[in-house]
Amino acid sequence: MITEAHTGTSTGDPRPSLLIDLATGLWKTQTLTAAIETGVFETLAAGAASAPQLAVKLGIGERPAEILLTACTALGLLEQQDGRYCNTAVSDHYLVPGRPDYFGGYVQMVAQYTAPGWLRATEAVRSDAPTKPVPDPDRNMFEEGNRPESFWDALFAFSTLTARQMAGAVDLSGVRRIMDVGGGAGATLIELCRQHPHLSGTVVDLPHVCALAQERIDAAGMTGRIDTAAADFFADPLPSGHDAILLSMILHDWDENQNRQILASCLDALPSGGTLLISELLVDDDKSGPVDAALMSMNMLVGTWGRNYTGAEYAGWLREAGCDRVRTVRFDSPGANGVVRGEKA
Numbered sequence: 001m002i003t004e005a006h007t008g009t010s011t012g013d014p015r016p017s018l019l020i021d022l023a024t025g026l027w028k029t030q031t032l033t034a035a036i037e038t039g040v041f042e043t044l045a046a047g048a049a050s051a052p053q054l055a056v057k058l059g060i061g062e063r064p065a066e067i068l069l070t071a072c073t074a075l076g077l078l079e080q081q082d083g084r085y086c087n088t089a090v091s092d093h094y095l096v097p098g099r100p101d102y103f104g105g106y107v108q109m110v111a112q113y114t115a116p117g118w119l120r121a122t123e124a125v126r127s128d129a130p131t132k133p134v135p136d137p138d139r140n141m142f143e144e145g146n147r148p149e150s151f152w153d154a155l156f157a158f159s160t161l162t163a164r165q166m167a168g169a170v171d172l173s174g175v176r177r178i179m180d181v182g183g184g185a186g187a188t189l190i191e192l193c194r195q196h197p198h199l200s201g202t203v204v205d206l207p208h209v210c211a212l213a214q215e216r217i218d219a220a221g222m223t224g225r226i227d228t229a230a231a232d233f234f235a236d237p238l239p240s241g242h243d244a245i246l247l248s249m250i251l252h253d254w255d256e257n258q259n260r261q262i263l264a265s266c267l268d269a270l271p272s273g274g275t276l277l278i279s280e281l282l283v284d285d286d287k288s289g290p291v292d293a294a295l296m297s298m299n300m301l302v303g304t305w306g307r308n309y310t311g312a313e314y315a316g317w318l319r320e321a322g323c324d325r326v327r328t329v330r331f332d333s334p335g336a337n338g339v340v341r342g343e344k345a
Contacts, residue, residue, distance in 0.1 A: 031071045033111040036104045040072065041087055041095040048086040094157075101157055109154035117302035124302045132303040152185040152212050159184065159248070162335035163191035166279055169331035170339050172196050172244070175275060179204055179242040181233055181266060182250040186213035188279075189246075190220045200225045202239060206232060233262055238269035245270055248279040249335050251314070252296065253306045263321045270344045276323060278340045282311045293337065311340055318342035 035041060038058050043049070049057065055065035069085050072078040077091050087096070094103040117124070117132025124131040166188075172178070176198065180189040183203035193199045203213045203226060210228040217226045229239045238245075245266045251259045266276055281293035287310065297308035311328045318326050323342030330338045 028075060029107075029111065029115075031068070031075065032077065032107055035068060035072050035077065036095060036107055038068070040068065040078075041091050041104075042097050044078070044085060044087045045092060045096040048081075048084040050083050051085070054085065101161065103157050105150065105154040105156075106158050109151055113151060114299065114303065118299075121298065121302055130301075130303050130305065152209060156185050156187045156216065158335055159187035160191050162248070162279070162333040163188040164195070165331050165333035166248075166336065166339065167192050167195035170277065170329050170341070172199065175199065175244040177201055177242045178244040178246055179239065179269070180246045180248065181238060181262070182247065183213065184209060186216045186220075186226065186228075188248045189226055190217065190222055192246075193222055193225055194220070202226070202242065203228045204231050204233070204238060206230065233265055234258070238265055240269050240271075242269070242274070243271065244275040244277060246277045246279065248277075249281075251278060251306070252280055252300050252308045253304045255305050256317075258305075259309075260317060260321070263317055267321055267323070267344055272344055274344045276318065276342050276344065278314050278318075279336045280314070280338070280340075281308055281336055282314075282328070282338045282340070283308050285310045285312045290337070311338060314340040315342075 038060060040054070040058065043054060043057050051066045051069050052062055054069065055062045058065065069078060069080070073080050073085065077088060077095075078085050079088055080086075093099065094101055096102065097104060114132065117130065120131035172192070178189070178192065178199060178201040180186075180201060181204045183189055183205055186203045189201050189203050193201065203210065203217070205213065205228075207230040210230045213228050217223060217228070231238060247262065247266065251262065254262065263276070270276065281296045283293045283297060284290060293308045300306045300308060315326045315328065318340065319342070322345050324345050326340070326342040328338050328340050
């Protein structure tokens with residue numbers, strides 16, 4: 001006999017829980033965003049408080065305060081005891097402004113910058129074109145003024161956490177000087193150099209991004225170990241003098257032909273025996289997942305002309321471009337699940 005314990009219904013129909021969770025996913029992200037933007041976690045970092053007390057401190061009504069706090073508690077963002085709320089360990093570590101791993105900027109960037117394109121995902125699927133609004137769709141999406149400056153700061157914590165895991169998984173003992181192409185505000189290279197004291201390197205990006213990176217490099221005490229070089233990797237030759245080049249969460253932004261062009265430019269800048277590293281959320285070779293890589297690929301569909309590729313695709317491009325000893329190193333992090341590496345023949 002088929003029972004409710006096995007199927008969730010007395011008729012034998014499958015449970016709709018998956019569909020409900022997917023359909024209401026926006027509710028969770030917007031609850032988190034509202035809590036960040038009203039200052040819930042920042043306020044509770046100073047100590048536990050009741051809903052009426054928080055309402056006064058946040059400058060909101062008691063009704064929305066109670067609703068928001070209840071939702072945050074149900075989602076595991078807050079804890080409640082005897083009517084008083086406090087941050088969970090995750091919220092206290094990642095959602096209090098000023099903390100080293102503050103993640104709130106990334107959450108807000110997703111809500112404000114990424115979400116509008118996602119709300120037109122069906123259009124992106126039907127048109128095979130980005131639906132995320134940009135001021136000038138005829139210009140490079142990363143050019144100054146075509147992407148909010150907050151984008152780079154928002155990705156800093158995200159990239160730092162990814163680089164922290166990458167540093168422990170990828171053997172960089174033979175690398176002395178590394179170039180991070182499309183390195184943004186420098187988070188990845190700063191963290192790699194922090195974890196590997198023998199490393200130095202260069203962040204390569206567009207001029208306005210290099211200015212942001214220099215500020216972060218100086219603040220991290222890495223002046224002298226890490227420098228910057230302004231370049232457009234589609235138009236300008238990359239600097240020489242490095243024995244490794246990293247492309248971290250870069251190639252998913254572009255189509256296959258553009259990626260081959262980027263790889264060729266990188267290899268032109270490497271000496272024979274130099275290492276090329278591609279760090280990405282890799283799609284499974286059979287294209288069945290994993291979920292984070294598959295959804296990031298959807299994010300590329302609504303925002304760029306790229307997608308997330310498989311490890312086998314990257315490995316094939318590296319071999320065709322003239323690399324040998326190509327292999328994939330797996331790890332678990334927010335922004336990447338592996339590095340495909342090859343050596344220039």
